[in-house]
Amino acid sequence: MTGNEILRESRAGRQAGPIAELLSVSKNYGSVAALSGVDFAVRAGEVVAVLGPNGAGKTTAVHLLLGLARPTAGTVRLFGLEPRHSDARTRVGAMLQISKVPETLKVKEHLELTRSYYPRPMPLPELVAAAGLGGLEERPFGKLSGGQRQRVLFALALCGDPDLLFLDEPTASLDVEARRGLWASIAQRTARGGSVLLTTHHLEEADALAGRIVLLDRGRIIAEGTPSEIKARVPGRKVRCRTRLAEAELLALPGVRSVHRNESERSDGGERSEVEIFASAAERLVGELLARDPELTGLEVHGADLEEAFLALTSRGAANASPGPAGRPPVAEVPAAGAAGGPPAPGAPAPHMRSKTSSQEEVAA
């Protein structure tokens, strides 16, 4: 196949089909199943977040798509090619979870080297601006702060001006300020139309950056949809207000599941403080609140945020009445034999939100 044909074919592919896909992919490390029958795709122009706790299989999925690992079963495609194909690698950029690159080399030296790998690298000034590295070009990597280091790794991922950018836990070790800074750079990049696959266990991050979220738990996709669709999965509302009502009293109100009091927000001479109340429905609760504390202020009603969505879905607790912040209840591991048996329903992925309530897993457990 000539370069022209590849180019034409891949451009056509960019309009229609997925640019990266896992088809019924399982991956075992020894006896540990990191991924079990996962079907997953990134389409052109999409920003997808793979969200899950540590050990969910997020990094494994990224490594498979980058051709850094081979699947135990199933097929991996990157721009319609085998991921190790250099034409596929030329079109992706990756920010992996690596702590360090050679520390004595300067930022611009790292960029020059990585840019040389690509036939059409991003121009250096543009790259420096895109990653927010202005003024740091002459600085050795070892003399950078944590946030600056992550920006260099981000820039290295952008060197080839990739069609698809992989970001594996890009802000995992950063403080809030550095995290927001990197988010801005990522958002700037996605605004220009590139596709991104992001992994994170930061729910706020997925919500802030992604148009679609894939929830991964113990090697299986348990839910998939837009951030609001994921949030809608959780029957419940979050009511926030400043009140003098005591916690015990709030807990006794209709439909209330849990109450969080924010002590640092105490005001009015300590009489009132901000509380967050998780409840099955807001309407009756708000009525009761106002009846008991007419001077209540700052009333806000939210859909539960991704944190609650995540806890509810990963505990298979959508039908369960206590998706409280106490954490996931222990669930026995799915036997490896079942995992190796392949996905239950090939071809299942629907364009919209879907969720596997997986009653068979509960039976197995």
Added chain:
Amino acid sequence: MNATTTPVGNLSLPPKRNLPRIYALEAKYDMLRALRLPAFVIPLFAFPLFFYVLFGVAMKYEVGSFDISRYLLATYGAFGVMNVALFGFGVGVAAERGLGWMLFKRATPMPPLAHMAGKMVSALLFGAAIVVALFALGLTAGGVRMPLSTFASLAGVLVLGSLPFSAFGLAIGYWAGPNSAAPICNLISLPMAFGSGMWMPLFLLPPVVRQIAHYLPAYHYSQLALGVLHASNGEPAWRSAGFLLGFTLLSLLAAWVGYRRDEGKTYG
């Protein structure tokens, strides 16, 4: 992104990257990286130079017509080059593996061998620099006098010796963990250098050691270098060269197996 920046209908072949430039940059930046680490560079230079001054100049003794300053020029040159290959190259590979740096590089379209080749060239050039420094010392403090062509041939043999030990270093790099590679290299290189007559002439060593020497790659390397000075042990050059070739191939095989094993364990 390219779709938006390239005019529609432009179906000319995609631009080619400059392959030789990639290899050259890999070598350049591996050298720069190392040169900026004094703790790495200084011992590699200081060890052979210091030993040469100690045994080849200060404690110089004469055994008939045997010229120790000349002899040690060859063997400490070999020692220096070997250490760069083992510590600069082999330990370097292990250390970079620990950082996940190679994982990133493998995800790029970098030609698969470019980084390795760059590091190997870098080790070769470092070795050459040590040889040049040692020769300068030999010419001045050591009072070594020989034809320029002899110096040139000796330098050539010494620098080429970087290759088998780079291969061996690579094998250690892939089999040892990032933290154990350096001690393992020390454990191998120091006794081997001593037992191969690199530190002091073989005939001063006990007979047992002289017997074992015949099975050591460092011995054969030293003999090839000494052969240029007509000071070898009588070991035929073809046998030493053959031994080193076999040693190189075995090392590369071990490195390959180690690489596959590593890939399987960590990533695939």
